[in-house]
Amino acid sequence: MDLLTLSRLQFGMTAFYHFLFVPLTLGLAFMIAIIKTIYLKNKDERLDKLAMFLMKLFAINFAVGVATGLTMEFEFGTNWFEYSKFVGDIFGAPLAIEGLMAFFLESTFIGLFLFGKDRISDKMHTFAAWMVAIGSTLSALWILIANSWMQTPAGYKIVESEQGVKAVLTDFWEAVINHTTVFRFLHCVNAGYIVGGFFVMGIMALYILRNKNSNIAKIGLKFSLIFSAIVSLAQIIIGDIHGYQVTHGQPLKMAMMEGKWETEKGASLDLFGIINQEKHETKVLLEVPYLLSILSYHDPNAEFKGINDLIKEYKDIAQKAKEKIPLLEEKLTELEKNNASKEEIEKVKAELAMAKANAKAYDIDYKDLPSVALVFTTFHLMVYLGFYFVFLTLFGLYLLKRGKLFESKLYLWLLVLSIPLPWVSTEFGWIATEVGRQPWIVQGVMLTRDAVSFHVGTYNVLFSFIFFLTIYTLIFFVFLYAMVKAIKKGIEPEDKNQHPLNYPSAPVGNITTFSKTKERI
DSSP, X not given: OOHHHHHHHXXXXXXXXXXXXXHHXXXXXXXXXXXXXHHHHHOOHHHHHHHHHHHHHHHHHHHHHHHHHHHXXXXXXXXXXXXXXXXXXXXXXXXXXXIIIIIHHHHHHHHHHHHXXXXXXXXXXXXXXXXXXXXXXXXXXXXXXXXXHHHSOOSEEEEEETTEEEEEEXXXXXXXXXXXXXXXXXXXXXXXXXXXXXXXXXXXXXXXXXXXXXXXXXXXXXXXXXXXXXXXXXXXXXXHHHXXXXXXXXXXXXXXXXXXXXXXXXXXXXXXXXXXXXXXXXXXXXXXXXXXXXXXXXXXXXXXXXXXXXXXXHHHHHHHHHHHHHHHHHHHHHHHHTTOOHHHHHHHHHHHHHHHXXXXXXXXXXXXXXXXXXXXXXHHHHHHHHHHHHHHHHHHHHHHHTTOTXXXXXXXXXXXXXTTHHHXXXXXXXXXXXXXXXXXXXXXXXXXXXXXXXXXXXXXXXXXXXXXXXXXXXXXXXXXXXXHHHHHHOXXXXXXXXXXXXXOOOOTTOOOOOOOSSOOO
């Protein structure tokens, strides 16, 4: 394998492992904050114990998430030096803000929540839970701001410097809140909520099946089921809007996601298909007429551009940029010769730098495309799983309404077996969106092949890839061991001579008030 492939594999591997923990962090943090808020209102001790149990699981996940995420920022400098040099002035800002603001906020209040239970008031404890949730969300926001700029860059210009051509920031807020940031953020964070919801549902279902902490587990299952149903339904809407944005901002990515090689008017949505990249065709097995045009343009007769025509368009852009370069160079020489104003000279320099970037970035061919089959398959599987989550949770609400949720062993086992599926869905979504934006590392501005660190040896990257793969795999198994051990231990120790929860049994959802055992500050 060459340097580029190994560098991509290493970053992909570290990102893949890290992204196993990020969604659960987002989901659990938000759920814990909501549970603590409800507890603050009705003082049902089951909710407080549930929140503390989930925070222990959150702490395990958070610690491993931090450990797996540290190396990724260093990889930009070691494996992707040309990229860092080109966009470091823009890309570094959101990453720095994430570390200084969101990470420290989250880390501080995790300690307060875990170790301040009997030292601070219930209100302060709930406040700490919300600060953890807000910190986690802000962390995701700034990371996704950086990612969104790579997907749909805005608020920048290309300039010539002593180090060569580079991108510099011209409008901070335009770069931060570009037209895809909001729904990319919502789509990703909401996916985390689904992961958290299904994780809690599965654990609570397992406790009910084994009659372990069942009184708390029942209220936990009821809460997580309602939560999961809401966020699963919301994801369908958010995903549709985000897909609309991808169609207009990254048409080549969407064409690969849908397996469309030829431009179509009134394009059908291909539900199942077999991609033949060599022949540039997709054998469609099942389709829905006009639906792709409706979803992409809100018009059943709209034209959906295929991969073939898009590549031609990009080559035309590159050709026009190449033709423009000598004209701009001539114009710049003339301006400098005639002592033109600094503003005029800088304007032409910016146009020249952009033309050079476009000439290079848009000069692509079929050989530069990623695996269209991989993008198509992962995208479709993500969507199918999304609808599965909706149907599963809605059926659970139906059972809950009929009073059969806790007695339906088949459904409870289905919840247990479904625990890993939201993770699978998020990883598929990540693969589809990141592989799908190839061949660019910055859409339309910089090719991935031009971003790698050329001074790093191939064998060095191979060694570091094997090393990190080994370390990350060991960390993952340590995480599994710690998580399984905590789950087996249960929400609280059970005493056979006492009621499991040490207070009168109450139906799920009833409000039970208890006096505090000690005064809290």
